[in-house]
Amino acid sequence: MGSLFAYYIPTLVVYFGIDLLSAWSLNLQYGYAGVINFSFIIFQAAGAYVAAAVSLGPDTGLNSYQTYIFGARLPWPLPLIAAAAAGAALSALIGLFALRRIRRDYQAAVMLIVSLIALQVVSADVHLFNGSNGLTGVPHPMMTALNLSLSSWEWVWVVLVLAICVVVYVLVERLCRSSWGRALRAMRDQEDAAASIGLNPTVLRLEVFVIGGAIAGLSGGLLVEFISAWSPGAWGYAETFVIFTALLIGGVGNNRGMIVGTLLVPILFLELPSYLPSFGYPGLVDDFEWIIIGLLWMLGLLIRPRGVLPERRFIASREGAGVMTVGTRKGFFGRLLSVGSGEPARLFHRSAGGVPTVASPAGIGDEARPEEAEVR
C-alpha cells in the first residue's frame, strides 16, 4: 500500500495530466480548426529535449557521457518556459510549409513524413540530443532545494501538473469560445465561406498550430522533469495516434470529452495490461496494445464517430447585431480578452448538405472541395 501511494499513483496522475494536455492541444488543432497534426508527438519531444538540455547543464564534466546542444543550467521554471517556446518555434517552422493550402490528405501525409524523418534524424545524429540513447539524468526541479524525498517530491509534481491542467483548460475553453475560436470552427466547417468574410485560413491555422505546439512542448517539459530521461523510443509516430484515439473516443471538439478520452485510452487502456500475467517475449503486450489502438480507432469511427461526449452546439449571438463580424482586427490578445462580448456567428449556423455546420457530425467539416473527389 505504501509503495502504491509513493510511486504508482503519482506516476499515473502525472501521466494523466500530460496526456490530457496533449489531448487539449490536439483537440484545439484538429477538433476546432481541422488541422490534422500527425507530427504532434515531435512537438512534445522538442519540449522534452529542450527542457532536459537547459536543466542538465553543459555536456562536459559530469555530463560528458552524453552530447547535446543548448546545454545550460537555467533556474526552474525557465526550462518549462523554454520547452513551451521550443514546441511553439518548431510548430511555426513546420507550419510555415505544411499548413499552406494543399490537399488535406497531402497535408496529413507531409506531417507523418515530418514525424518519421525527425525521429530518424535525432536517432542518427548523436550531436543533437545524444542519438538513440537519449538524454538521462535530468534533475527533478526543487527537490534538493526543498529537501524533499523522491516520493514526497512526486506529489509536489502531481499538484503542479494538475494546476497547469486547470490553467490550460481555462485557456483553451476561453480560446474556443472567443471570436477567434468561432473563426476556427467557421474555417473548419466552411473554409471558403470563412475566407470570403475576411478570415485568413492559413494565418488561423498557423496560429492554432503554434498555440497547440506550445502546449505540447510544455507537456513534454513537464514529463521529462518527472521521468528524468528522454530518448527516441518515447516518441514514435504511433504515439500521436494514441492521443488521436483519445480524441475520437472522448469526442472531437469537446474539451471535457478529452478528460473522458484520456481516462479511457492512454490511462485505463495502457495501464490495464500491467495487471495481466506476463506472457510471450517482452514487448508482445505492447504489440497487442498498438494493434488494439488501431482497431479501437476504426471501431470508434464506425460505431460512435462523435465520441462519448460529442461537440456541444454553441451559438454565440448578441441582440440587434445584424452584421457578421468574426474578429479580424483586434489581433490575438484582443480576441483573447473579448470573451463574452461575442459577436454573432449566425452566418455559419446554417445547413451544408442537410447537416447543420455548427455542430458538425462525423465528417468533420471539409465539405467537398472541387479537387477532392470522394473515395471510390
Place this chain on the structure above:
Amino acid sequence: MNVFLQSIGFGVITASIIAIGAMGFSLQFGLTNVLNLSFGSIMTLAGFVAYLCETAGINIWLGLVLGGLSGAVATILIGKSVFKIFARRGAKLFEMVMVTLSLALIIEYSIDAVSQDQIYQLTFPQGSSFTFGPITVTASQLAIIGIGIAIFAALEAMLKLTRLGKALRAMAVDPSLARSCGIPTDRIVNATWLVSGFLCGVAGVVFVINSLSVDSYTGTLFLPSVLAAAILGGVGSPGGALVASLVLGIVTELTAALGGSAYSTVAAFGVLVVVLLSKPSGVARKVELTV
C-alpha cells in the same frame, strides 16, 4: 568527382527501389483516391515473405515473385474489406487517411509480434561485382535497376496499349462517366488493388535484397521516400514517379556522401517541400492517366 559519380550510382539503385514503390502507390492513389499509409507495412510484410523464402531455401528471385503476390493479396483484402466499409459509410478523405494509418499500426505491430521485434539478416550471395569507372555495383544491384526499368516499361505498356489500361485511364478521369460507358469499374478497382499491391510487395522485397536485413519497421521507415516520390511525380503518373525517384534517390545519396548521412532523408524531403510549396497539388497531376 569520384565521390560524386559513386553517389549518383548508388542514387540510381536507391531510386529504382523507391520508383517501384512509388509507381504502385501512385497508381493506387490515382485510381482509388485512398492515400494509403499502410503501404509501408505491406512492404514489410513482403520483405518478411522474402526472408522466409530464403530460409526455406527458395531462390530469392522466386521469393521476389512470392513477395509481390503476398503484397497483392494483402492489398486487395484490405481494399475489399476495410476501405470499402469506410467508403460506403461516406468517410471523408482524411478520415480515410486515419483508417489507413490505423491499418498500418495493426499490420506493423502484428508483424512485430510474430517476428518478436528482432532484426533478421539475409545471407544469399550478391553475385559478382561489375565496375563502371569509379562505380562498383553487384549483380543483384544491377538486377534491381533492371527490375525497376522493366516494371516501368510494363506499367506504361499496360496503361497505353491494353484495354485494361484504357479503362484505368478512363476511370482515373471520371469514374461515373466510365461506369455509364459500360466499364466494369468494380473489376477495374480490383485490378488496381492487385497491381499496386504487387508493386508494393516487389518494392519491399527489392529493398530487403539491397539492405540484406528486415525488421518490422523496414517499410514504415521507407514510406517517406515512396510517398515523397509519388506526390512529387504527380499522382497517377508512372513516368513522373520514375523521374521523381531518380531526383530523390540521387539527392539522398549525395547528401549521405557529402557527410550528412543522418540528414539524407531530410534533403530528399526538402525537395518535396520546395515542390509542394510552388505546386500545391504535386507536379503533373494525373498527366499519364489522362493522356
